[in-house]
Amino acid sequence: MQPNDISPFIKATKSVFDTMLRLPVSFGKPTLGQSNIPKDWHVTGIIGLSGDLVGAVAVMFPRATAKACVEALAGMEVDFESEMFADAIGELANMISGAAKAQYDGKDISISCPSVIVGPGNSFHSHSNTHTVCIPCDADGSSFCIVVSLQNVVASEAKVAA
Amino acid sequence: MKVLIVDDSKTMRSIVKNCLGGIGYSDVEEACDGQDALEKVAQCKPGLILLDWNMPNMNGIDFLKAYRAKGGKAPVVMVTTESEKARVIDAIRAGANDFVVKPFTPDVLAKHVNRTIEKAQAA
Structure with missing residues (x-):
């Protein structure tokens, strides 16, 4: 995985949270592999990528963070x-x-x-020929993460300063 | 003036609708994809269309081509994450008048909407 393969997702997340949610977001150190992907969170949004970049992006939240983010985006209370x-x-x-694309x-x-x-205990498993990076994020004191799982890239280079 | 918002996300339609209300456009119709939009434009004859790109059933560009092919004249502002140069060119060729990239602030959307309406009225 090339260094530039992860930084667009960090920049995009910051841009979306700054612009649409008006929530400050910070990033921890991205980690390779699936071991650090949370397994007990409630909400996951997934987008598939195809073409010159093949894989998936997952945005994973614990329940309370997801609710706070949804309500910040929608500008109202959401059940x-x-x-x-x-x-x-x-x-x-x-x-x-x-925005990353x-x-x-x-x-x-x-x-x-x-x-x-949406539901407790969902977990993310990527295909064996993909390289997966988990980017820990913090929005105004609440944790969530971005998981980027891509094919055909060199995993050893995925050391990106957040 | 009636504005048609075409986006498969109810949340995004609500955000755009609120932005439009803030600049005085409260007569709004909504469509959830290109197919739905083709039916809505025939019924409500909008003066402006705000159009997402990636949608199920019929995407924004296919809607735009079909709308222009049928003689639809309302100005169209793409409101989308698709911002690469090639996509912008595709949209303009298909008949888009302006482009707003998600994520956006209310001010940016308002500026593009007002500019597009002013240009359409001056033409």
């Missing part, structure tokens, strides 16, 4: 069980992936419509 809740998580994943200048990349999983 955890409502259709609007999953829709907002999907739109967050969509904007982060889309735009930074891969000259590459032809398509993103899928979002899928959203």
